Amino acid sequence: MSTDEAFPPVARNPSRTYTVIGLGAIGGYYGGRLAAAGHTVRFLVRSGAADIRRAGLEVTSPHGDIFLPTIDVFDDPTHVPPSDVVVLTTKTTDTLAALPLLDTLVGPSTQAVLVLQNGLGVEATVAERAGEVPVVGGMCFICSHKEGPGRINHLDYGAVTLGRFRPGYEPAGPTPEVTGIADDLAAAGLPVTRLDALGTGRWKKLVWNIPYNGLSVVLDAGTDQLMAHSATRELVTSLMHEVHGAATAAGHCFDLSFVDTMLTDTEKMTPYAPSMKLDFDAGRPLELDAIYAAPIAAARAAGAPMRQVEALHHQLRFLTGP
């Protein structure tokens, strides 16, 4: 590939600056797309900053490769210049360690903190830390992997769904910070959906995440195998119905037909190992709190306990040690 081909078109209004915490499958892909579209993007990483700075950022993707020979990479948050948007892209298992970074990265000029993570309730701790700065929750529907420092392999999908976070997932309606970020992502070539009610979006994503992530780990199976056997297809459906019931009880309503859509969409998907399965096989911590414990607690609080989801969570806890 020539260097020319690697540079996608520059966005019309690339003045908004971004600081991306984490340069993995999510941070590398979305940060890379924003940078390739002309935005100033600063990456904050835990290790390997010098190597990445030397080699640049390379994203291979069926939607167009990206190669950025020069990128701003930091391992010290105090060296990062103020950005308009701070983006948290670590796994939720690293959120606790990442939170103190916000004290340094979020300043008077910060327009928003964008949380690109899985699960439920992930914005709440960030919002507490961010004070008056608006927090935007984002869900990524993407299949991508970090292959090495500064090397991301994007396989498929890439859509982002965004909404303003309010405590208790109260619907926030349209807000300027969501519109601004959504426009930037869309201009960078990404399919974007803006949500007036972030909570509904979070629960809808759980409809997929809860059954497939956990069962793929416990049963050592891909989504295709889980869909091919009538027993697990029934179990997936039943788990989805529990999530839908809990969401409804918690005030985040969507049509039950969404379950059927998820089932048929998954059957059409290329055989795919959910992120939790990849984490488990690689011996990394699983996002059990964000994807299981928090929704389970919310469901119980709403008076609609998810009994089968709870059983799956117990099994996952057993499999991941004491």
Place this chain on the structure above:
Amino acid sequence: MSTDEAFPPVARNPSRTYTVIGLGAIGGYYGGRLAAAGHTVRFLVRSGAADIRRAGLEVTSPHGDIFLPTIDVFDDPTHVPPSDVVVLTTKTTDTLAALPLLDTLVGPSTQAVLVLQNGLGVEATVAERAGEVPVVGGMCFICSHKEGPGRINHLDYGAVTLGRFRPGYEPAGPTPEVTGIADDLAAAGLPVTRLDALGTGRWKKLVWNIPYNGLSVVLDAGTDQLMAHSATRELVTSLMHEVHGAATAAGHCFDLSFVDTMLTDTEKMTPYAPSMKLDFDAGRPLELDAIYAAPIAAARAAGAPMRQVEALHHQLRFLTGP
């Protein structure tokens, strides 16, 4: 061991004759004890009759070894003389294949058919086949294995609980056939409990069988590991509560404290792989219908669905193929 030592004392009234279908961990142990106590016991096996006839039956046991150099072994049901009691000791997965044998083995002189099997509803099909002959259900609390043809290794326990079967597990009260068999077993040195309400006994055994059998397979773990982790201890408890709730709804009442007894008894047990785990690891069929499908259906019919048990059953079906 000398031959003299291998012969236990003869029972006082060994006139009742037995035909035992199956010479495995159950049939070999209980049939062996009855034969050693002086009863005429005929064994019906699927294969290897000549070898067993030549080598005899050997049971090693902490409660006293048994060696019977001469035993009546048949592989053709038409060659088996009429017995007073016909005992079905196959796995429930073989019941369908064994049922036609009853047409030959059960005759006008048969006093009872004894079903020594796991699960729920196992007596119903036998009762249909046995016509007017009383059916007695028995549950064995035993740890034993077949090591080879005619060679049984008894490790621990051995108690039997017996009760007369009535359709729908209606309580039958004390009956002569139960008393007779119970006396024979007790005289052969076995701890025996007679039940007036067989259904309650069946459900109580499911309190143990449902959580430990399934979870040991799905999580590849022994009872000790399942009890040592707080997550699986909680899940086991929760599954037991579901079984207790379904039993109660189905009219088979026992105190909830039985759950605590099962938990503490299991913690005190020698680390132990449940029979379903042994079957799974050996590639044998699992007793899913008797231990899961039948209780699940009964619970639904009683209006108390066991949601977590259903999830576990789905997982087990997935793991055991299409």
